[in-house]
Amino acid sequence: MFSMVFPFSEIVKEPQGEAALRTAMSLAFLNGGLPQGTPISPLITNVMMIPVDFKLSNTLRNFEKQSFIYTRYADDFIISSKYDFDVRSVEELVVSTLNSFGAPFTINASKTRYGSSAGRNWNLGVMLNKDNEITVGHKKKKQIKEMVNGSAYDFLRTNEHLGRKIIFLTLGGSYSYGTNVETSDVDVRGCALNSESDLLGLTSFEQVVNTQTDTTIYAFNKLVSLLLNCNPNTIEMLGCKPEHYFYISDIGREMIANRKMFLSKRAVHSFGGYANQQLRRLENALARDRLSQARREEHILNSMKGAVKSFESRYTIFENGSIVLYTDESPREDLDREIFADIQLKKYPVREFNSVINDLTNVIGTYEKLNHRNHKKDDEHLNKHAMHLIRLYLLCLDILEKEDIVTYRGDDLPLLMSIRKGDYQLEDGTYRPEFFEMVSDFEKRLNYAKQNTSLPDNPDMKKVEEFVMSVNRRAIDA
Secondary structure: OHHHOOOHHHHOOOOOHHHHHHHHHHHHOEOOEOOOOOOHHHHHHHHHOHHHHHHHHHHHHOHHHOOOEEEEEOOEEEEEOOOOOOHHHHHHHHHHHHHOOOOOOOOOHHHOOOOOOOOOEEEOOEEEOOOOOEOOOHHHHHHHHHHHOOHHHOHHHHOOOOHHHEEEEEEEHHHHHOOOOOOOOOEEEEEEOOOHHHHHOOOOOOEEEEOOOOEEEEEHHHHHHHHHOOOHHHHHHHHOOHHHEEEEOHHHHHHHHOHHHHOOOHHHHHHHHHHHHHHHHHHHHHHHHOOOHHHHHHHHHHHHHHHHHOHHHHOOOOOOOOEEEEEEEOOOOOOOEEEEEEEOOOOOOHHHHHHHHHHHHHHHHHHHOOOOOOHHHHHHHHHHHHHHHHHHHHHHHHHHHHOOOOOOOHHHHHHHHHHHOOOOEOOOOOEOHHHHHHHHHHHHHHHHHHHHOOOOOOOOHHHHHHHHHHHHHHHHHO
């Protein structure tokens, strides 16, 4: 298609132009295709699609004497009109236009959707209402509101720590991020004032957790302590979309309006820790039954080496190199490679030695534990972990670069939802190299943001303390 695409058409006119172009393209392609997640992939895709865009947009402009609007994102097409039209004839036109290029273009029937302005429309991974605003849908909003006002949530009104003490209630989890699907559970998060006896007496209140409704309400003082460390699960409560708050008092509004006072470079440590947890979950799950036996053994070895590092603080101090772990060819027929240990210990307590060996064998047992796995459900969980890993990076970068909390990931939803749908997962259940390249790029960007952010190393404790005292005085006087 080089001869059809500007500026490729100009490049190939020059001597050696096509050869140079093909060399450049070979550096951007992987295994004959464009890797997902790399910065250059959308650019190349958009350039290569110029002839298609030109032909489709011109053909549709006056197709059936009706003005259509043609929109494209990567390989996702949207064709819209102010008026009703025969969707089948338009679909046939698109197919015939794509076929005219002699390229292996096909329409994915499972992802084809039809909609009208009267109803909800899923476009590019997000739902648009009749006013073209991103939303969870009127019906779903009504259902959630009715649900929170229902008997299952009576504890919000009857619990001694809640009721009128609540200063805000909001959506949590996937609905707050915009990554919800039809089967997503509704999480509720909130904050309630400490009582007079909590502040001056002997009672203590930190949080109310209702597992049946996936609800967590933090005490004000407890929430502040978590916010000061930029705890991801709590900091995101202050950056939700306005319409995602079920209830908010004047104090709640004041807290959200002043959310920047809780932001600092501590976000790097807290978010980085949570992101590493997601990455380890992903790697551990893959290591259990996705990787080759040899690679799985290397993964187990790394976990065992991590356990060894803790031995000096937990057991009698032993010399460096007393336990050396490594993999080598296995004499067993059922294993290609396995883990070996060179152990040199003198006058070492047998009871402690037994504990050391148990710790190491427990690591192996964790990976070799047999269970009946539902791989379809397993893949859903893996892709969800992968999505949240990227979402955590994006949220942390907003904190460091924009100095704000953006819980709803509107602009990032196409990427996040593609991860959740499994677009980065291979047929064998492992992940494409470009996914881990994306993770590496985010880590580099995070390190750069840490060095260049104008956020302080720590929050302004004086400002936070003044706010806390002001709120608690009002709580006592209420």
